[in-house]
Amino acid sequence: MERESMEVDVLIVGGGPAGLAAACRTMQLAQEAGEELTVCVVEKGSEIGAHIIAGTVFEPTALNELFPDWKDRGAPLNTPVTRDDIFLLRNEDKATKIPNAFVPKNMHNEGNYIISLGNLCRWLAEQAEALGVEVYPGFPASEMIIEDGQVKGIITGDMGIARDGSKKDSYMPGMELRAKYTLFTEGTRGHLGKQLINDFKLNEGKDPQHYGIGIKELWDIDPEKHEPGLVIHTTGWPLNESGSTGGSFLYHLENGQAYVGLITDLSYSNPHMSPFHEFQRLKLHPEIRKHLEGGKRVSYGARALTKGGLNSLPKMSFPGGLLLGCNAGTLNSSKIKGSHSAMKSGMLGAEAVFEAIKEGKTGEEITSFQERFENSWLYKELYNERNFSPAMHKFGNVGGGAIAFIEQNILGRPLPMTFHDTTPDYATLKPADQAKKIDYPKPDNSLIFDRLSSVFISNTNHEEDQPIHLKLKDPSIPIEHNLPKYDEPAQRYCPAAVYEVVEAEDGSGKKFQINAQNCVHCKTCDIKDPAQNITWVTPEGGGGPNYPNM
Template sequence: MEREFMEFDVVIVGGGPAGLAAACRLKQKAAETGQEISVCLVEKGSEVGAHILSGAVFEPRALNELFPDWQEKGAPLNTKVLRDDIYLLRSAEKASKLPNLFVPKTMHNEGNYIISLGNLCRWLAEQAEALGVEIYPGFAAQEALLDENGIVRGIITGDLGVGRDGQPKDGYTPGMELRGKYTLFAEGCRGHIGKQLIKKYQLDSEADAQHYGIGIKELWDIDPAKHEAGLVVHTAGWPLNNENPGGSFLYHLENNQVVVGLIVDLSYSNPFLSPFDEFQRYKHHPRIAQYLEGGRRVAYGARAICKGGFNSLPKMVFPGGALIGCDLGTLNFAKIKGSHTAMKSGMLAAEAIAKALLTQREGDELTDYVEAFKASWLYDELFRSRNFGAALHKFGTLLGGAFNFIDQNLFGGKIPLTLHDNKPDYACLKEASQSAAIEYPKPDGKLSFDKLSSVFLSNTNHEEDQPIHLRLTDPLIPIGQNLPKYDEPAQRYCPAGVYEVVKDDSGQSQFQINAQNCVHCKTCDIKDPAQNITWVTPEGSGGPNYPNM
């Protein structure tokens, strides 16, 4: 099929911190060297920031390099971290505060800011457009555009106006080819095309297995008397444990708002565990409830995060392009931060592309990006944190925490051994017969809530009459295999009520996919024990519309 096309020097997929930083840096380098570099950035959300979800405590190191005058330009970094409170929750009622002396250095946040990453990305988009970047929100990159030699030459956007049956409807518009001399993929964690490229080019052949968590987050307006702008609270322990690990955060923003969230490690073993319901009961712990009681929940969302770190980094480049940000896996889980590292990776890739275009080495692999990465503070930071996640997986919260304290505080992250964890998260599930069922309390409508009312607050919307974007390789597996072995965990690991096991008129179990509810967290693509679910992009602008998240 003949498609319309547009040609650029560089095509960037994804309007998160990595993609936007890369776009800005390309235009800055063009101005410095007198080049003309045309840059196009596509974003599947209805606007830049609509699909951005992060804690977020932000380290401004990369932003300082990209825009040294960001304060004068009005970047939305308004709340400096006041202090860190870290607790071990020992039960539903008890907690012990960790003395500052025993906190790993990576968990100290002096000089950082509590922000809305979505709002920072909106600001970065303004800077990018002012520099001449063409940004197209509402356009979902569906697949990479490859030439006959296997070189990536851009992307193809998704068709618009296709019915549930796969047939064109009135107003059908085929996707466009956006052609680029280089293409950067900045889709975020478990990027749809990034996943395909990693497989096609075997980019992960020498890397450890990637590991993931699911982060569930709410934004609250709270009683001004309980608000302490700049306070950062982290917890470990209850309601999770060594078999089903994770941790939480509660950050005090400006304007009497807090963000509260739970990160559940997707290596959890109990198929009856529901990350959403663990988060709801977590908010009832006295240490957390003291801030939320009397407040009002105003937003909800969920997103998977890459947490494998240095040891899980795939090869960064392939013919015609590169992976950046969380598509590559640059999050530093020891800090629970990935925005500054994503930005730096995008900036390094941009500088390598600008150099390649200047010397007319188009189509070559971006080896300069790889070399610049190895010489950067980003490499050093990720290397120093390489053992953090593996230690927690192998030794549990207490012993793993002790190992990390020794590694980070005494050895500066350079302890002379490297821990490896090569068991994929989906393979960690035990069978239902070996696991204890979990009975979750009913939500009270004050601190805890149900999934559907939560999805409503995410402002999620999809065109109903379109192909389901959650694809089953074998439609028989959910009921025939996952239900008897694991009590079909999809009905619990999804934080948006997308997957249900229902009875038909004859009493037979059926697997139902409510794709309209999907908040694009990618957990199903990661955690399904049969690796039977593939998340692909729905029509552009579908999904959540997060404000201030």
């Protein structure tokens, strides 16, 4: 079969907040100018929102600009923040509430909302379609079309390929989508974004990018304990015991529900550490468990987040398109927020692309984007907080928090020097025999759960007879290198039990097993593998989690 081909003016890869904001803004500009443009969004999830997961306390700054009448349009921002508490968890049963006067200003949440980011994206898709945008869920962008040094579009994934690479009766080749400009908004560690950064050398002169893994559950909680609008953040235990940095969150949203989660920086050094089990252990702390006891876990999910900040932000333009949102790394770590910044980057990208098309350009690098970006509140926000992530990595949560407090609350501006973290996250692991082993509590199926039951309630599904979408550059490395040196950390950093070291069926010793059906598309393996041996690529369209209300 020959590939079908379609041409559009603007192609957007990824139906998250950055991509949908870009789509809406492009069509708004076209309509204001009386121009006709074809704008298309492709999304690998089975529906818009299926793969979207974040905290989420949402700052409406960008939404106010994009749709000033969002309340009248029914945007799902239903729970304003009413109370904002931060605790230092000193050990497994003691906590100290940090007085508001000592909390860095960016961590205050007045005027923000507790939302489901997936539901906001579903709503944004409705607005985009009403403006004339074509939205295609279930169509992963598997490869780029690069001709004459320019990105000319993408090819969607083939359907109906068997695990052995043969074509099944259901085989359908992917479609070629060509565009004047392509915007890549795949989210953290997008596999095409990763290629763009390497191919066009977009990160030259930058610090290496840094990441965290966020693991989250949605709970129905006891109505007597429910306080809509309550926001709780913690730092300290349990991550401090494993020598890691990060923190937890617990948010009371509407309908008697609460989000609870843990963000673990992927710069951790102990290969015995398991972010999933650290999160489960967190829920035993009295300050957290009091909200959850008597409740029921409803959903589970995990996703890496890009948190290096401005020092790690790659160049965002290249011939034929732009790299936007968390695919580039626009999250503001000091606010623990990336949705408003992703949306703003998408809107800036839309304005730059529309201007280029109006001038008759096709495929040229949009050099004006950088100036547009640097003149925006987004750049100012990221510039002012450029020290936050590297300071946290260098000095830990307490020392890094103190620097943030000095900058934000005392000086009202960043320190004159800039901190850097030049060690990539994959290069931080100690050998296993030099690191402390960690004894994690067993599941009680009340507060603490195992990974397989967790994956089950993420509604993750993949067509079983398809090529494994987690590619090993060298299949020998997990057993011959990572196992003896690091006790193969993939067994623990994956929050979905995708990777196992098991006995080979023929009795020849250990083998590395990949349970690709479990994958929740968090991308942690692509980031943290110490040999950089694992590459995440798109599975068949529609595969992966289907998150409700996350």
